[in-house]
Amino acid sequence: MFVRGDICDGPLVEQLLAGHGVRAIVHFAAESHVDRSIHGPEDFIRTNVVGTFRLLHAARSHWESLPSGARDAFRFVHVSTDEVYGSLAPGDAPFREDRAYEPNSPYSASKAASDHLVRAYHHTYGLPVITTNCSNNYGPLQFPEKLIPLCIHHALAGRPLPIYGDGRQVRDWLYVKDHTAAIRRVLEAGTPGETYNIGGWNEQPNLEVVHALCRLLDAERPRPDGRGYAEQITFVKDRPGHDRRYAVDAAKIARLLGWRPAETFETGLRKTVHWYLDNQDWVADITSGGYRDWIARQYGP
Ligand code: DAU
Numbered sequence: 001m002f003v004r005g006d007i008c009d010g011p012l013v014e015q016l017l018a019g020h021g022v023r024a025i026v027h028f029a030a031e032s033h034v035d036r037s038i039h040g041p042e043d044f045i046r047t048n049v050v051g052t053f054r055l056l057h058a059a060r061s062h063w064e065s066l067p068s069g070a071r072d073a074f075r076f077v078h079v080s081t082d083e084v085y086g087s088l089a090p091g092d093a094p095f096r097e098d099r100a101y102e103p104n105s106p107y108s109a110s111k112a113a114s115d116h117l118v119r120a121y122h123h124t125y126g127l128p129v130i131t132t133n134c135s136n137n138y139g140p141l142q143f144p145e146k147l148i149p150l151c152i153h154h155a156l157a158g159r160p161l162p163i164y165g166d167g168r169q170v171r172d173w174l175y176v177k178d179h180t181a182a183i184r185r186v187l188e189a190g191t192p193g194e195t196y197n198i199g200g201w202n203e204q205p206n207l208e209v210v211h212a213l214c215r216l217l218d219a220e221r222p223r224p225d226g227r228g229y230a231e232q233i234t235f236v237k238d239r240p241g242h243d244r245r246y247a248v249d250a251a252k253i254a255r256l257l258g259w260r261p262a263e264t265f266e267t268g269l270r271k272t273v274h275w276y277l278d279n280q281d282w283v284a285d286i287t288s289g290g291y292r293d294w295i296a297r298q299y300g301p
Pocket of ligand 1: 034135146148164246
């Protein structure tokens with residue numbers, strides 16, 4: 001059953017948990033776009049911090065009301081981000097679960113706050129929580145504010161492909177279905193109170209990602225004028241406070257829960273490009289209205 005609601009609406013969440021005999025919560029609900037958090041941090045505090053608190057509060061009363069077997073089996077999985085760890089220098093080891101938090105954007109600070117609340121609900125009340133911290137996702141159905149779908153959309157529309165700063169910032173990319181498979185594994189077999197880092201073992205500088213996309217599009221949907229999509233690459237003003245490098249050490253989830261990504265960056269990116277080429281109607285629909293206002297605000301008219 002799908003209910004459209006707001007995680008900040010405590011009474012609604014409580015009513016849904018009690019009314020549907022909920023056995024587990026997988027908490028994906030978040031404001032997720034770093035650039036939007038720079039323009040308007042308050043929404044991020046409201047949804048990511050207050051919303052997570054309301055969900056934890058409701059989950060705790062629901063969990064405490066369950067009979068003992070159901071109480072033991074209940075899980076609250078909190079889906080978070082590698083950005084809570086801050087930025088790595090070129091030679092630094094990838095983020096492990098025991099790394100100190102150093103969030104640098106209003107977005108990552110709000111996710112860090114939510115991770116701490118989740119941890120506190122376990123430590124103080126015993127709520128069986130598990131937190132996952134994942135790297136950059138890509139794949140079908142991703143809103144075209146994020147780098148990969150934005151560049152596919154702009155390339156096909158003949159618009160500039162905006163690269164922030166020098167384009168040498170590094171991200172670790174993971175195909176979305178590999179992320180959901182990891183969350184499923186954590187839900188099935190993760191230990192309450194633990195955190196698990198999830199990543200693709202796939203560090204790429206942004207400029208490389210965009211060049212790889214351009215090569216795929218050149219092959220799959222050549223430009224009518226016969227030139228390459230890479231010609232549309234445009235360097236723009238850097239994101240304020242832009243983290244230089246993220247890299248995730250996903251050895252813990254691999255060792256303890258047997259999870260590894262199924263896709264390589266090559267296979268995942270190809271699937272992603274195919275999906276967007278086959279679903280141009282979805283893109284057209286989603287990029288109308290408010291999306292156009294966002295693009296004008298972020299990248300200029
Ligand atoms: O690391 C996990 C995080 O990945 C998630 O927690 C966030 O919710 C998700 O938005 C993503 O954050 P990023 O800021 O890394 O993703 P984004 O797609 O916005 O940007 C990826 C990189 O590309 C980043 O270094 C900024 C750069 N970029 C992004 C856009 C939108 C550009 O150079 N140009 C752009 O137009």
